[in-house]
Amino acid sequence: MLKLRTTEEESSREISQLRQAALENNERLLDEMLCQEIYKKVINYRGGWGIASTPLHAAVSKGHLSCLQVLLTHGALVDCVDVKAQTPLFAAVRGKYLDCVLALLRSGADPNGSAYNICSPVLTAARDGDVEILQELLKHGAEANSRSRVLLWTSSARVSSGPLYLAAVYGHIECFKLLLLYGADPDYNCAYARLLSTIKQPKTVLEMCLRHGCGVEYIQLLIDFGANVYLPTLIIEKSTKQNEAVELLLQERGNPKALTSLCRLAVRRYLKKINKMHCIEQLDMPTSLINFLQYKPLPVMIL
Incomplete structure (x- = not known):
């Protein structure tokens, strides 16, 4: 040196x-x-x-x-x-x-x-709300989950300070959805299960979104992408936004997910496991099913 x-x-x-x-x-x-x-x-x-x-x-x-x-x-x-x-x-x-x-x-x-x-390009793009750059990073194989070991060891609250958390607290809904589409963990947004097990009462992304009063749309996306709705501790404040989000969460707890949604989550988890999330469009199946796997709206049938 x-x-x-x-x-x-x-x-x-x-x-x-x-x-x-x-x-x-x-x-x-x-x-x-x-x-x-x-x-x-x-x-x-x-x-x-x-x-x-x-x-x-x-x-x-x-x-x-x-x-x-x-x-x-x-x-x-x-x-x-x-x-x-x-x-x-x-x-x-x-x-x-x-x-x-x-x-x-x-x-x-x-x-x-x-x-x-201690930071990464994905964390920076998510914080700044730069959707185009974030998409290019993810398309080229960037990790959608937190990869900063330093932040993970700092405190229990830091577990959720990955790209999903940053996109939510800075109000970047498109970045938030994009990260989920590319396989971000909707619970802890963390790829290090071993580290999670060492932290007492780690905070989920869902809980942090509730605490920060993020809009209902963030809670709905987390639910749609398979977040565990039983993990967060519900602390209801006077914020109208939070009350709406908590109500949505309670409704989800009282109703089981549709079988189609569970199948979609299972397919996406497997693709993430084999590092093929970016290959969804190449699957040999009808376009309607590919769109469903990518959470794209289905065409409206006119009778």
């Missing part, structure tokens, strides 16, 4: 020049520099003290697609990390640069970002 740091410091001038060209969106200059070995050898370096990111991070941070493509063509690592363990994809999602997000994903970027970062 010390050797790498020394090398980066010695080459800080070349790294700074690459970063500056990327920041200024000067793709021609960037291409000319990277044809020289002195610049090419430092393409994935962050530089000396005070320089936190690589030239690729610099290009993405401004949404400069052409410079991003030049850097990738010359061998920039698509999943290189900055000092915060954030990948270029994370920076593109944070900046809401859809074209850069697509370019990075098509070049093989990990849609989940770096495992060493």
Whole structure:
């Protein structure tokens, strides 16, 4: 590590020049520099003290697609990390640069970002309500459940601070539904059952939505996607929104699910288990059944 740091410091001038060209969106200059070995050898370096990111991070941070493509063509690592363990994809999602997000994903970027970062591209997109970017991440295999081990260990309330929770409390209903469609766990939104078992009285997404007074539509979606309606502790406040949500929940507790809904949930759980949720449209079955599995409204029959 010390050797790498020394090398980066010695080459800080070349790294700074690459970063500056990327920041200024000067793709021609960037291409000319990277044809020289002195610049090419430092393409994935962050530089000396005070320089936190690589030239690729610099290009993405401004949404400069052409410079991003030049850097990738010359061998920039698509999943290189900055000092915060954030990948270029994370920076593109944070900046809401859809074209850069697509370019990075098509070049093989990990849609989940770096495992060493406490956040993730999906969490960021869900919080910001960016439906298009979130969909592209999920289509390219991003995990719809919380993957931050640090947050899970912090406190029991943090168990529900995954993408579903963030989409709900920030009022992004389309992101909320999209996450559920791509297999987000409607109970804990967490993929680590072992960690859940170590936390006393973990909070479900349903309970957190009730506590935060989220609209009835969030509760209905959780119910439709198979949330356990018997898990949350009901705390009724004066909020009209919450009273409506609690009433809906109590109605669901008193009525069994339709057999068709149970079959849909069973098929979707199996597809999630074998990591084929994105293949629903390719199933050899009638379009009406595929639409049903994707929670699309059925066509109205006119007699």
